[in-house]
Amino acid sequence: MALEKPYKDVPGTIIFDSEMARKGYHLNQFCMSLMKAENRVRFKADEHAYLSEWPVSEEQRQAVLDRNYNAMLALGGNIYFLAKIFSSDGKSFQYAAALMTGMSEEDYKAMMVSGGRSPDGNRYIRENK
Amino acid sequence: MARITAGIGASHVPLIGRAIDTQDTQSEYWKPLFDGFDFTKKWIAEEQPDVIFLVYNDHATAFSLDMVPTFAIGCAEEFAPADEGFGPRPVPMVEGAPDLAWHVAQSVIQQDFDLAIVNKMDVDHGLTVPLSLMYGQPKKWPVKVIPFAVNVVVYPTPSGRRCYNLGKAIRNAVDSFDEDLNVQIWGTGGMSHQLQGPRAGLINQEWDKRFLDRLADKPEELADIAHVEYIRETGSEGIEMVMWLVMRGALGDNVTELHRHYHVPASNTAVGHIILESQN
Ligand SMILES: [Fe+2]
Numbered sequence: 001m002a003l004e005k006p007y008k009d010v011p012g013t014i015i016f017d018s019e020m021a022r023k024g025y026h027l028n029q030f031c032m033s034l035m036k037a038e039n040r041v042r043f044k045a046d047e048h049a050y051l052s053e054w055p056v057s058e059e060q061r062q063a064v065l066d067r068n069y070n071a072m073l074a075l076g077g078n079i080y081f082l083a084k085i086f087s088s089d090g091k092s093f094q095y096a097a098a099l100m101t102g103m104s105e106e107d108y109k110a111m112m113v114s115g116g117r118s119p120d121g122n123r124y125i126r127e128n129k
Numbered sequence: 130m131a132r133i134t135a136g137i138g139a140s141h142v143p144l145i146g147r148a149i150d151t152q153d154t155q156s157e158y159w160k161p162l163f164d165g166f167d168f169t170k171k172w173i174a175e176e177q178p179d180v181i182f183l184v185y186n187d188h189a190t191a192f193s194l195d196m197v198p199t200f201a202i203g204c205a206e207e208f209a210p211a212d213e214g215f216g217p218r219p220v221p222m223v224e225g226a227p228d229l230a231w232h233v234a235q236s237v238i239q240q241d242f243d244l245a246i247v248n249k250m251d252v253d254h255g256l257t258v259p260l261s262l263m264y265g266q267p268k269k270w271p272v273k274v275i276p277f278a279v280n281v282v283v284y285p286t287p288s289g290r291r292c293y294n295l296g297k298a299i300r301n302a303v304d305s306f307d308e309d310l311n312v313q314i315w316g317t318g319g320m321s322h323q324l325q326g327p328r329a330g331l332i333n334q335e336w337d338k339r340f341l342d343r344l345a346d347k348p349e350e351l352a353d354i355a356h357v358e359y360i361r362e363t364g365s366e367g368i369e370m371v372m373w374l375v376m377r378g379a380l381g382d383n384v385t386e387l388h389r390h391y392h393v394p395a396s397n398t399a400v401g402h403i404i405l406e407s408q409n
Contacts, residue, residue: 011327012327012328013328014326016282017283017285018284021194031189032194034214035190035212035213070327073325073326078189078283080188080189084214094396096324097325100326100327101326101327101328101330102327112332112393112394112396112397115332116332116394117323118331119363122328
């Protein structure tokens with residue numbers, strides 16, 4: 001019998017469950033390697049070469065190169081692991097969050113200062129058209 | 130006899146640590162947040178707890194996908210502030226309380242909660258930011274700390290009910306420790322926030338405030354909140370609030386709310402803070 005996944009109908013949200021953790025294992029462990037300064041240096045020097053040392057899928061590799069965080073999430077990346085990539089790029093959580101929402105960083109910051117994104121209209125996929 | 134006298138709930142946003150470390154707490158952006166901790170700093174200086182049982186989560190720092198313990202208790206003599214990619218925060222070493230930690234581990238496991246026992250672990254902002262919020266920038270932390278890590282990164286995290294009951298087991302464990310110690314328990318993380326995907330930036334002030342309203346006197350209601358409600362109502366990272374329920378469970382039935390503060394935003398997050406005193 002399949003597991004119950006009642007969180008699948010939350011819009012714009014990917015829950016890092018067993019399925020995603022399985023799918024993203026190598027991607028996330030690659031991210032983890034960027035915690036070491038010497039690895040960050042090697043990654044930045046030649047991203048293709050560094051990524052080729054990790055058994056990530058072609059899609060995952062491309063998503064990293066493109067810094068397409070939504071794609072990385074869909075391919076099993078977890079945001080706390082992906083944070084190692086944007087930190088290596090010298091970027092903040094707020095930068096990455098803005099990018100994933102498709103807003104400019106300025107607009108995103110302004111939204112947060114004025115109270116954040118309202119849950120109204122954002123609870124179920126069906127109400128978020 | 131050791132006793133848990135009080136609990137603190139507090140968010141642990143990394144950027145709060147940055148604001149403290151760079152002396153930026155009085156800027157227009159940060160002042161309203163830090164003002165809410167003035168009371169706490171004075172209060173804790175008078176209380177002088179001996180040990181903080183600090184419930185927090187690791188954010189892919191000490192634990193990668195190599196190992197994902199649901200509950201992990203730090204039993205080491207000391208814990209170093211972790212390098213989270215920018216170098217470690219300029220804060221003191223965290224001194225452990227190994228005798229009490231091992232005692233709690235044995236007692237809590239015998240109460241049917243299977244803890245991972247950790248003797249080598251760096252601690253990330255989840256643990257050090259709350260210490261900085263309450264104690265500022267001392268040369269040495271004036272308190273010993275038992276780090277207690279809860280998995281809230283890989284779904285499923287333990288349920289709110291499980292966390293609440295775990296808190297009760299921790300209380301029993303501390304009560305049965307012979308040394309005369311004033312122990313506080315802190316539940317950290319939250320409140321509403323989502324850091325990922327097109328819905329990032331979600332904040333639910335109304336929901337957060339109802340959570341704070343019920344923490345002292347209606348914890349049973351909070352313990353019943355399902356995972357999916359946290360996700361839907363408070364954002365995918367709002368699930369961290371289950372850690373506040375460990376704290377609440379460890380305070381016994383009767384508590385008094387001493388102080389409360391709520392502020393939006395710190396970076397992407399709604400910051401909540403509460404002090405509860407145990408009356409048992
Ligand atoms: Fe956290």
